Amino acid sequence: MTIQLSKRTEKIPESVFTAMSRLAIENKAVNLGQGFPDFNGPDWLIEEVYKAMKEGKNQYAPSIGILTLRKNISALYKSIYDIDWSYDNEVIITMGATEALYSSIHSVVDEGDEVIIFEPFYDSYMYDVLLAGGIPKLITLHKPDFSFDFEEFENAITNKTKVIILNNPQNPTGKVYTKKELDFISDIAIKNDLIIISDEVYEFLTYDNVNHIPISTIPGMKERTITISSAGKTFGFTGWKIGWACANKDFIRGIHSVRQWTTFAVNTPCQHAVAFGLTKIMEYLPDFRKLYLQKRDFIIQELKDSLFSPIIPLGSYFIMVNIPENKNDMELAIELVKDYKVATIPPSVFYSNSDEGKSMLRLCFAKQDETLKNGIKNLKAYKL
Ligand SMILES: Cc1ncc(COP(=O)(O)O)c(C=O)c1O
Incomplete structure (x- = not known):
């Protein structure tokens, strides 16, 4: 054959x-x-997985994710970034950030939609967009500080542009976008009514007194931003594949529609362990x-x-x-x-x-x- x-x-x-x-x-x-x-x-987090398993938390989790984990993510972001995400309908637990990216992109990108991606990019953005039938439009981050040309960025927006994918802090460059850059991207997004998919899996790994600023915290951006993160990076257990997306409930509904027919639900005991881990994160x-x-x-x-x-x-x-x-x-x-x-x-x-x-x-x-x-x-x- x-x-x-x-x-x-x-x-x-x-x-x-x-x-x-x-x-x-x-x-x-x-x-x-x-x-x-x-x-x-950390060993203490591994213990939490055993504990959850022994307590019988081994069957399918709710498709949107277990309540305590959604609650703890919502509380964490309120306490560190002063942003309100309702655990009821604005947080979804995913199979790592990878699934959050895949489902977000598939739920908002139609055939022929243009998607702005900064290069060098984390490679799944490119292939998720291509799989969804979207058209990637690349903006180069230039050495040595991996900054980008504001004019080139603005000129890349057309009437077909629908989404900007941001990765901050960035893999592979280690770049952290400046407030000025984030403000500029936000201005353009608001002016052109664009969606931002912001991959922030390294949100807790910044150096030299540089602070991470979620783009969703910039005025006018919360309603148009899907913020993605992952416990894999923060707790050093990438194999557990516990990630999440926080966004307006309509985006979460879209992500959930895709996820129902891909993974349906995420590993239950690891969700319980990460929920506990977030209470100890500080x-x-x-x-x-x-x-x-x-x-x-x-x-x-x-x-x-x-x-x-x-x-x-x-x-x-x-x-x-x-x-x-x-x-x-x-x-x-x-x-x-x-x-x-x-x-x-x-x-x-x-x-x-x-x-x-x-x-x-x-x-x-x-x-x-x-x-x-x-x-x-x-x-x-x-x-x-
Ligand atoms: C920028 C970025 N996003 C997403 C991921 C994937 O995250 P996860 O393992 O939670 O699916 C990675 C993994 O290396 C990454 O570097």
Whole structure:
């Protein structure tokens, strides 16, 4: 039989993460590519999963998510950002931020709608939009501070534009959007009646006294913004896949319509554990932030006398490094994994318009100190 996949599916290439992780294993390389911690989150939270399971919380959860988790998310955002999301109908629990993104995009993007995406982008935005039949319109964030041209952004808006996807703090650059940038994006969104899908999974990972500002807190933006986050990043359990979206009840209804026929409901015991975790988050966050700050500073310091000059990230657990001028990211990433036993991510795959990605590599510092030391040692061994 000739297997003919759908035209939509054929548009989707193998993810660079899958390819690089396979190469890392084949070459027994230290993996600084893969974007998740190689260490456990807190034990006390694991205990909560056991507890929930022992208490019999093992059947399907309500499709919108368990009440305590929705209540605790709503209370958390009220306390830290002074924003009101009704746990009744403005919060939905999803299978990680990934499902929240997929369902949000599918519930608002029609065939032919244009969607503004900043590049380098977290790759699921691009493929979610393409799967929904939307047309991605890319705006480049330029080195070294990954700022964008306001005029180019404004000119990219047409009468077909429906959505802007924002990722703040940003993967892969570690950029945190400034208030001025957020105000500008908000102005344009209001003027053109656009929807914002704001992926804020790294909301608690900012450095150097930079504060995260959810775009939904800017006047006029709450009603038009779907804010997405995830416990995976905050508690270091990416495999639990507990995420959420907060938005106006009509958006939540749309997201719920898609989710009914994809996942229907999310892992029950992990929802209970995360609900408990959120009640302890203020005690938990200072050490969490300190841990990642130390890792960021360690990698910046160590790379100073290497051929890979770091671009200091203000958020997330990623860092972009410049590579030697005559090199290209893809070839170098393959050379590094094969000959120097260190896996990185070639970021040109996160660009569609610009060539800037070819001049950098992305590293992830959500790694044990030992992994970081070994990975950096291998990077430093690289000489021209
Ligand atoms: C920017 C961004 N959004 C979403 C996700 C996916 O989050 P989750 O694991 O909660 O689905 C990731 C994971 O790396 C990410 O970096």
